[in-house]
Amino acid sequence: MNNANSAILTVQGLSKSFGGVKAVNGLSFSVKKNHIHAIIGPNGAGKSTLFNLITGIISPDEGEVRFFSADITSLRSDHIAKHGISRTFQNIRLFPDMTVFETVLIGTYLLTGAKLAPALFLTKIFRENERAAKQRVEEILKFVGLWEMRDEYAAQLSYGNQRRVEIARALATKPQLLLLDEPTAGMNPKETKELMDLFTSVNNEGITILIIAHDMHLVNTLSDQITVINFGEKLVEGTAEMIQKHPAVIEAYMGKVEANA
Ligand SMILES: Nc1ncnc2c1ncn2[C@@H]1O[C@H](COP(=O)(O)OP(=O)(O)OP(=O)(O)O)[C@@H](O)[C@H]1O
Numbered sequence: 001m002n003n004a005n006s007a008i009l010t011v012q013g014l015s016k017s018f019g020g021v022k023a024v025n026g027l028s029f030s031v032k033k034n035h036i037h038a039i040i041g042p043n044g045a046g047k048s049t050l051f052n053l054i055t056g057i058i059s060p061d062e063g064e065v066r067f068f069s070a071d072i073t074s075l076r077s078d079h080i081a082k083h084g085i086s087r088t089f090q091n092i093r094l095f096p097d098m099t100v101f102e103t104v105l106i107g108t109y110l111l112t113g114a115k116l117a118p119a120l121f122l123t124k125i126f127r128e129n130e131r132a133a134k135q136r137v138e139e140i141l142k143f144v145g146l147w148e149m150r151d152e153y154a155a156q157l158s159y160g161n162q163r164r165v166e167i168a169r170a171l172a173t174k175p176q177l178l179l180l181d182e183p184t185a186g187m188n189p190k191e192t193k194e195l196m197d198l199f200t201s202v203n204n205e206g207i208t209i210l211i212i213a214h215d216m217h218l219v220n221t222l223s224d225q226i227t228v229i230n231f232g233e234k235l236v237e238g239t240a241e242m243i244q245k246h247p248a249v250i251e252a253y254m255g256k257v258e259a260n261a
Contacts, residue, residue, distance in 0.1 A: 007068075008033040008177055008208050009054070009085075014063030015232075016049055023049040025232035027063070031177070035224040036199065036209045040216075040243075042252055046232035047212045048090060051181050054210075055087050056080045067177070081110055086175035088166040090182045090212075094154045100165055101150040104140055107172025108133040137172065144168045144198060160191030167198065171207075178202060180211040184218060196222060220244070228252070 007030040016024045024046045031037045039047050052058045054065055056077040065073045067083050075083075094103060141147040144164045149157060154165045163183055170178055180199070184192040196218055203209055213219050219226060220240040228235040228243060230252045236243060243249055 006033050007031065007066075009210065010064075010066040011050075011054070012064045012066070014050070014053055014065065015061050016046075016053055016058065017061060022232050024053060024060070027229065027232065027234055029227045029234060029237060031208060031210055032225065033208055034203070034206060036203050036211065036222045038219045038223040038226045039210065039212045039229060040214070040219055040226060041229040041235070045229045047229060048181055049232075050229070051087060051179050051210075051212065054080075055085060055179060078110060081173050081175075084174070084176035085179065086170040086173045086177070087179035088163070088170055088181060088183055090185065092159075092162045092166060094162060094165060096153065096155045098154055099151050100141065100146055100154045100157070100168075101137060103154045103165055104137045104168045104172050105133060107169040108136055110173050140168045140171050143201070144171070158191070160187055160194060163187070163191075163195060164198065167202070171202070175207060177208045177210065180209060180213075182212050182214065184213065184215055192218065216244075 009031040011030070012028050014024055014027045015022065027046075027050065039050065041047055049058070053060050056072070056075050056079070059074040063073070064071060067080075067085060070083060072080050072083055072085075098106070138147065141150055144167060146161065146164055146168060149161065154162060157165065167178075167180075167183070183199075184195050187195065192215065199209060199211070199222060211219075211222070223240055225237070226240060226243045227237045228246075228249050235248050235252055236246050238246075
């Protein structure tokens with residue numbers, strides 16, 4: 001049983017270096033179930049590296065990642081997805097020749113482990129799985145507001161809608177935890193507002209969100225908890241109210257302001 005305050009994700013002593021650069025350095029924090037938890041920090045602080053470590057894109061040099069009680073450190077990305085963690089990337093990654101519907105359908109295959117080969121035999125089980133997957137894609141596309149665009153090429157949609165497709169694809173794996181790496185970067189204010197509303201709706205469905213963002217309005221509006229990192233280390237952690245006033249955070253973002261300057 002996990003109550004609302006239990007940790008869904010626990011990162012303990014996580015480190016990763018690239019050559020001489022300690023991108024993530026002994027980082028520990030936990031994400032509570034049903035929270036929207038933001039990771040913020042200056043450029044190069046190690047935020048994307050942290051996401052890549054959690055989702056198995058790269059392996060840590062040291063440390064541990066736990067999802068509920070399962071040790072998922074260094075598992076393959078697709079295995080981590082099957083545990084219930086899904087993500088979007090900083091740069092939108094969509095296949096140019098796939099429709100919105102097909103793109104999200106691919107996400108469901110990751111969950112069922114369905115391969116193309118069984119399709120050739122068209123077994124009863126395959127057809128039933130296919131019907132259930134298509135039903136699920138329809139539900140998700142309606143949920144994210146893309147059902148009317150289901151037959152359009154995903155990569156030709158507006159930037160905001162492309163991000164929606166990515167989120168829909170991530171939701172197709174039925175995640176309990178969704179990682180969003182700068183999902184509103186490059187969006188106009190209307191797109192940003194609409195995506196913020198979508199994140200709230202996703203969270204209201206019981207999906208915990210870990211989000212990297214530079215937009216402090218978004219961070220302050222949505223976050224239950226914020227972890228600030230700098231030089232791969234945890235600088236401060238707390239609510240938006242606590243973080244905004246913290247001298248170490250102000251210094252990390254603005255540079256040290258001399259008292260008598
Ligand atoms: N594959 C890599 N090879 C070498 N160095 C890397 C690699 N990935 C990240 N780094 C370095 O690790 C540090 C942390 O990078 P990372 O991309 O995680 O930061 P970030 O906080 O996500 O930055 P931003 O906000 O600009 O996206 C940086 O110094 C970066 O140059």
